[in-house]
Amino acid sequence: MINLVIFGAPGSGKGTQSEKIVEKYGFEHISTGDVLRNEIKNQTKLGTIAQQYIDKGQLLPDELMIDILASVYDSFGTCKGVIFDGFPRTIPQAESLQKLLQERGTDVSAMLDLDVPEDLLIERLINRGKSSGRADDNEATIKQRLEVYHNQTSPLIEWYQKAGKYHHIKGVGEVSDIFNTISQVIDSL
Ligand code: ATP
Ligand code: MG
Numbered sequence: 001m002i003n004l005v006i007f008g009a010p011g012s013g014k015g016t017q018s019e020k021i022v023e024k025y026g027f028e029h030i031s032t033g034d035v036l037r038n039e040i041k042n043q044t045k046l047g048t049i050a051q052q053y054i055d056k057g058q059l060l061p062d063e064l065m066i067d068i069l070a071s072v073y074d075s076f077g078t079c080k081g082v083i084f085d086g087f088p089r090t091i092p093q094a095e096s097l098q099k100l101l102q103e104r105g106t107d108v109s110a111m112l113d114l115d116v117p118e119d120l121l122i123e124r125l126i127n128r129g130k131s132s133g134r135a136d137d138n139e140a141t142i143k144q145r146l147e148v149y150h151n152q153t154s155p156l157i158e159w160y161q162k163a164g165k166y167h168h169i170k171g172v173g174e175v176s177d178i179f180n181t182i183s184q185v186i187d188s189l
Contacts, residue, residue: 001106002027002081002189005088005097005165007156008114010145011125012171013178017114018085020179025186027081030072032065032089037134054136057144059089059152066096073100081109089153094160109189111160112182114171118146 004027006014015031022029036054039047046068053060069087076082088094101107116124122142129137136145160166167185171178 001079002109002186003084003101003106004081004186005084005108005111005160006114007111007160008171009116009118009121009149009153010142011121011128012114012116013175014085014114016175017112017179017182018083020175021083021182021186024183025081026079027083028076028079029083029085030069030087031085032069032087033085035068035072036060051135055141057136057141057148059148062090062092062096065089065093066100069093069097070100088156091155091159094156108160108163108165110167110185111156111165112167112169112185113157113160114169114178116171120172121146 004021006018006021008014015034018029018031021027036047036050040051040054041047046064049064050060059065065087069084073082084097088097098108122139125137125142126139128134129142135141157166169178169181169185
């Protein structure tokens with residue numbers, strides 16, 4: 001059982017690469033951003049709460065995200081592997097993920113950090129905004145999301161380095177070249 005954390009700033013390509021991992025390795029994929037956007041689309045109670053945070057480029061409260069994550073994870077049943085995309089985003093979330101997995105007799109196998117320079121992230125997100133219809137892909141919210149990433153999420157790099165799970169992935173270039181690097185890491189697990 002492989003548990004992969006796919007990590008990186010907004011626009012770093014987590015969703016794009018996760019899709020390719022699912023295709024090649026048949027892993028389950030949990031994208032917390034997708035889960036929340038789906039709740040917003042279906043106008044659920046959770047969706048109403050989520051929208052207030054997402055529109056401002058802020059993170060939802062940890063406790064809420066941890067509950068959501070546990071319920072999606074447990075819905076998978078037996079599988080070869082799981083990709084965590086967009087979770088953890090804070091140190092308390094990383095600690096909770098570790099606890100959740102250990103309680104189920106498993107652990108994070110690797111954390112893949114998709115590293116992309118900031119000017120390219122902004123360019124990608126502004127471009128995505130033209131077709132994604134995502135309320136948070138506009139310049140002001142993008143700036144806010146990057147700030148949240150630097151303050152709350154990037155400390156996880158050191159956290160996973162200390163845990164011996166960290167893998168740096170150059171997130172610039174052809175999607176297929178980036179995926180080859182990722183495949184090499186997965187094949188070595
Ligand atoms: P990428 O472009 O690399 O896929 P992203 O910036 O589009 O990354 P998503 O993962 O799609 O980000 O998440 C969108 C928004 O959903 C976040 O900005 C945040 O408000 C909320 N969100 C998603 N995951 C979490 C989480 N683990 N904790 C708190 N809030 C979250
Ligand atoms: Mg995404």
